[in-house]
Amino acid sequence: MTEEPPVRRARHLMDPSRPRPAVRQEDVQRLERVQRWVLSILVVTTILHLSAGLAIAAQYVDEDALSAGIGLSVLSGAFGVIAVAAGLAMHKRGLASPWLLLGVVPGIVSAYLVLR
Template sequence: MPDRTGERPPPAAPARRRAHLMVPGQPHRPVPTPASTRRVQRWVVSILLFSTVFHLAVGLVVAAVSIDASVPTSRIGLLAIAGVMGVLAAVAASAIHQRRPQVPWLLLGLAPALVGVYLCFLR
């Protein structure tokens, strides 16, 4: 609309959209999560998984030690299951990090079963 002088006013600049508001048809781009967050999440999940399964293996060793010594097959079976659970915990923890299972970690998984063998048969 022209003013009294007959000239049109300059066009008004479009209103600036506030960054915190959502405008229909213009969704916000998702913010990528930093790699460090993913790394921390992997470590937390792998430690939780390993410690939970490792505690299960230790419980099996305690059960094997508390069983009557006159039945060694039950002790051997529980210790074998404890060893398998420990190794599976180590393999799963390395799989979460998308790495090959390495020998030292597998030996750490066998630790409860080896301690159980010492407590049950070699002591």
């Protein structure tokens, strides 16, 4: 009786004689942490782009409509604060933080340029 060689499976196929190793809890936590950072960076940068767009739009308002430029600057600052607050919330940090002052920067710069 001749012995047949074991069936060799392609690496990408499942091998019933060698099951996958169990997923470790620390690997899952690491993956969740990376996913949280990526998502928060995407959300914050997207909202900051909106804030910067409003700040730029405030610069192109006619000089006769100064109140519109100031309004857009205020909205720019508000969206900047919302962006920072969204990042803090995604990382489960307190929303009352000095980091929120960073969100006001686009509005302040825009208001300075509008009133100049």
